[in-house]
Amino acid sequence: xxxxxVYWHPEPASFNAxxxxxxxxxxxxxxxxxxxxxxxxxxxxxxxxxxxxxTTANPEYFKQQDEEAHAARHDGFAEDIDIERQKLAWCHxxxxxxxxxxxxxxxxxxxxxxxxxxxxxxxxxxxxxxxxPFREKRAMLSxxxxxxxxxxxxxxxxxxxxxxxxxxxxxMLALAGFQVLAPFVAYQPACLCEHGRIALLEQYARRLRGxxxxxxxxFPAICD
Amino acid sequence: xxxxxVYWHPEPASFNAxxxxxxxxxxxxxxxxxxxxxxxxxxxxxxxxxxxxxTTANPEYFKQQDEEAHAARHDGFAEDIDIERQKLAWCHxxxxxxxxxxxxxxxxxxxxxxxxxxxxxxxxxxxxxxxxPFREKRAMLSxxxxxxxxxxxxxxxxxxxxxxxxxxxxxMLALAGFQVLAPFVAYQPACLCEHGRIALLEQYARRLRGxxxxxxxxFPAICD
Numbered sequence: 001x002x003x004x005x006v007y008w009h010p011e012p013a014s015f016n017a018x019x020x021x022x023x024x025x026x027x028x029x030x031x032x033x034x035x036x037x038x039x040x041x042x043x044x045x046x047x048x049x050x051x052x053x054x055t056t057a058n059p060e061y062f063k064q065q066d067e068e069a070h071a072a073r074h075d076g077f078a079e080d081i082d083i084e085r086q087k088l089a090w091c092h093x094x095x096x097x098x099x100x101x102x103x104x105x106x107x108x109x110x111x112x113x114x115x116x117x118x119x120x121x122x123x124x125x126x127x128x129x130x131x132x133p134f135r136e137k138r139a140m141l142s143x144x145x146x147x148x149x150x151x152x153x154x155x156x157x158x159x160x161x162x163x164x165x166x167x168x169x170x171x172m173l174a175l176a177g178f179q180v181l182a183p184f185v186a187y188q189p190a191c192l193c194e195h196g197r198i199a200l201l202e203q204y205a206r207r208l209r210g211x212x213x214x215x216x217x218x219f220p221a222i223c224d
Numbered sequence: 225x226x227x228x229x230v231y232w233h234p235e236p237a238s239f240n241a242x243x244x245x246x247x248x249x250x251x252x253x254x255x256x257x258x259x260x261x262x263x264x265x266x267x268x269x270x271x272x273x274x275x276x277x278x279t280t281a282n283p284e285y286f287k288q289q290d291e292e293a294h295a296a297r298h299d300g301f302a303e304d305i306d307i308e309r310q311k312l313a314w315c316h317x318x319x320x321x322x323x324x325x326x327x328x329x330x331x332x333x334x335x336x337x338x339x340x341x342x343x344x345x346x347x348x349x350x351x352x353x354x355x356x357p358f359r360e361k362r363a364m365l366s367x368x369x370x371x372x373x374x375x376x377x378x379x380x381x382x383x384x385x386x387x388x389x390x391x392x393x394x395x396m397l398a399l400a401g402f403q404v405l406a407p408f409v410a411y412q413p414a415c416l417c418e419h420g421r422i423a424l425l426e427q428y429a430r431r432l433r434g435x436x437x438x439x440x441x442x443f444p445a446i447c448d
Contacts, residue, residue, distance in 0.1 A: 010272055010273045010274075010286055010288065011285060011286040011287065013285055046270055046271065046331035046332070046335065047270065047331060047332045048234055048330070048331070049234045050234075061235060061237055062234050062235040063235065063414075064234065065370070101338050102334075102337050102338065102341065102395065102396040102399070102400075103391035103392070103394070103395025103396055103399070104328055104329075104334060104391055104392075104395075104396070105328075105334070106272065106334075106335075106338060107270035107271060107272070107331045107332070107334040107335030107338050108270070108271045108331070108335070110326075110328060110329070110330075110331040110334050111270065111330075111331030111332070111335075113326050114325050114326065114330060114331050117326065146289070155444070156444065157394065157398070157399075157443065157444045157445060157446040158394050158395050158399065158446075159390060159394060163387070163390050163391075164390070164391045164395050165391075166383060166387050166388070166390065166391075167327035167328055167387075167388045167389075167390075167391060168327070168328075170327070170381065170382050170383060171326065171327025171328075171382050171388055172326040172327055172328070174381070175326070175327070175381075175382065176326075190287075219381065220379070220380065220381045221381065222381040222382075
């Protein structure tokens, strides 16, 4: 498989960075091709606007999806987006590696999605169903939490981790066509001792070795 | 009430901008004080890092919550964050006005939360329960969608709008101490005619006029 890992954490010595290195090492050893988009290293700009494009469909009113459809036809994406779009087109599996911040992706990673998950077709196609550029691809979240696993209980104040990840799994990844694999959640690694952290990385490594055989989470189909 | 509206949309002539103007006009006419954080106008940087601070708690390892607790004690927040923190401290009601992008806040708005919802106390306090800086405040989402209301059905591919907003309502706002009001969702305004758009703005205006009397959504308590 071709695997793209989109990664962000503000601290290079973080557990997230260790998870990234583990994934890169294990997946490469399995014979996969791995590319990494380290959003810090890229100094990725997460904010969308006309700078996403070198072309203009409508100079009077900016509607991002229309500009994306136009840019897709006229090779009109800005260079930073185009590079990431090419990595995305190349990959069979997309992994997001991030710390869960306020129950979602940190802003820079959300902005990678906002800018790189682009419309591919004319404005009159129903994105993403007709276009479905990512329909043949799989995606997986790999994340850390600041709080303990016990915070994520059914009926608890935050609901389950599945509830927390629902908009990302369904309303982002599945909506864009991806087959979504179960997430790998490293709960509160900051509170683990060195042995515990190593054991958790080994658990992640075992999970990654079997990834190719894993079935996707069965969600209701977005399109008929 | 003192009301802070945090707003972002890339197009100044958007329906979101019209909703912002409606809110500002109606709430001011009701006798409330309104401040607006227009994230485009502020060219707000949504990415967190050491630049969030003028002080340093730990030069060896960057842990944002520890740096926030330290900065709170030593007046160590960067100017752009400090200005927003002061607006947040001032307000009784916080409104987020945004287009729903990939089932969440656009990156720049998520980054406003990532950077401005800061720890207030020592690192050994359990944020947010002990600190609970926002416990006396209320918050409300006001958003637009690209898709129709029929996309958000129980058992449907995306689940309900309540499912989609769950991590923001519970895992961001309630977790930070806010009393959360029901969201105002403007479904697919781009597909409405002029009359429909005006009617929707009037519906929003009516909602806003009764806001002060509204009860919060009853969520399970985060802290005992």
